[in-house]
Amino acid sequence: MEDETKNNWGSTAWAHLSSTRQHSPLIQCITNFVSMDFMANTLLAAGASPAMLHSLQEIPDFTPNINALCINIGTLTADWLPAMKMAAEVAVKAGKPWVLDPVAAGASKFRLEACIELVKLKPCVIRGNGSEILALFRASVGSTKGVDSMHDSTDAIEAAKSLAEASGCIVAVSGAVDIVTDGKRVVGARNGVAMLQKITATGCSVTALIAAFVAVDPVHAFEATATALSIFGVAAEMAIDLSKGPASLRMHLIDSLYGLDHSTVLKRVNITSL
Numbered sequence: 001m002e003d004e005t006k007n008n009w010g011s012t013a014w015a016h017l018s019s020t021r022q023h024s025p026l027i028q029c030i031t032n033f034v035s036m037d038f039m040a041n042t043l044l045a046a047g048a049s050p051a052m053l054h055s056l057q058e059i060p061d062f063t064p065n066i067n068a069l070c071i072n073i074g075t076l077t078a079d080w081l082p083a084m085k086m087a088a089e090v091a092v093k094a095g096k097p098w099v100l101d102p103v104a105a106g107a108s109k110f111r112l113e114a115c116i117e118l119v120k121l122k123p124c125v126i127r128g129n130g131s132e133i134l135a136l137f138r139a140s141v142g143s144t145k146g147v148d149s150m151h152d153s154t155d156a157i158e159a160a161k162s163l164a165e166a167s168g169c170i171v172a173v174s175g176a177v178d179i180v181t182d183g184k185r186v187v188g189a190r191n192g193v194a195m196l197q198k199i200t201a202t203g204c205s206v207t208a209l210i211a212a213f214v215a216v217d218p219v220h221a222f223e224a225t226a227t228a229l230s231i232f233g234v235a236a237e238m239a240i241d242l243s244k245g246p247a248s249l250r251m252h253l254i255d256s257l258y259g260l261d262h263s264t265v266l267k268r269v270n271i272t273s274l
């Protein structure tokens, strides 16, 4: 049974990656300045088409034509928030899924309130680290070291389930085990390497990959979220043996994601029910 489940997830992950390569979904990213380059390159390596457009003036023309939207509040300022909200609203109206990355949600009242307002605009998926998901669930400031987590992902399982129930979103918590829940089902993806935490914006980039996988399989957002996290982790596992440290891991991660093949995906994807 264990093996069968693993194989099914491997096939599903391969289907999502293949479909992304085949259809090259257009992913609009309104993201922080730190992550823009790595996020765009992650999407390209997976076969998607990134567009880092964030101007309020062009959202009405552009956003209805995307396949999915990724909103990340990493370097949030007051003047960016209206564009984020408008893009989310336009995407929902056009029937396009959008994904929220609540970076450092507990770092300030301003950030937390922005996240809470964005969650009301019906993201399909929320992906954060343990501290971010706990801050959102508790709606309270504190318990975070800036953009880095002070918690294991497993500390936030109950918070993630409650947040998913309350918001109607899929909630993912990244960490050594990536947790994905719709409020009822919970799975853990055990791919990845610890050194991913030493490269900035790996979390941001995997959130964008979730947007790409949800774009190609919108009716299975739960599965697409789990497979995106797993595939990113598998690429890191392939890359680590070629790397001398974070900088070369970053480079090899992009190459590995680009070159991932069927047998490696089937062999390595490690997603199980929790």
Ligand SMILES: Nc1ncnc2c1ncn2[C@@H]1O[C@H](COP(=O)(O)OP(=O)(O)OP(=O)(O)O)[C@@H](O)[C@H]1O
Pocket: 103, 128, 129, 130, 147, 148, 149, 174, 175, 176, 177, 178, 191, 192, 193, 194, 195, 196, 197, 199, 200, 201, 202, 203, 204, 205, 206, 229, 232, 233
């Ligand atoms: N201990 C670990 N072992 C294996 N993989 C890990 C570990 N910690 C994090 N990861 C992986 O690293 C990636 C980033 O997750 P992380 O939780 O560090 O996100 P984040 O804090 O939002 O990052 P950032 O804000 O820098 O973008 C994910 O793919 C996750 O699975």
Ligand SMILES: Cc1ncsc1CCO
Pocket: 032, 034, 035, 074, 075, 103, 147, 200, 201, 204
């Ligand atoms: C380091 C950093 N600061 C704001 S956003 C960001 C990227 C990782 O979240």
Ligand SMILES: [Mg+2]
Pocket: 101, 103, 104, 128, 129, 147, 203, 204
């Ligand atoms: Mg983050």
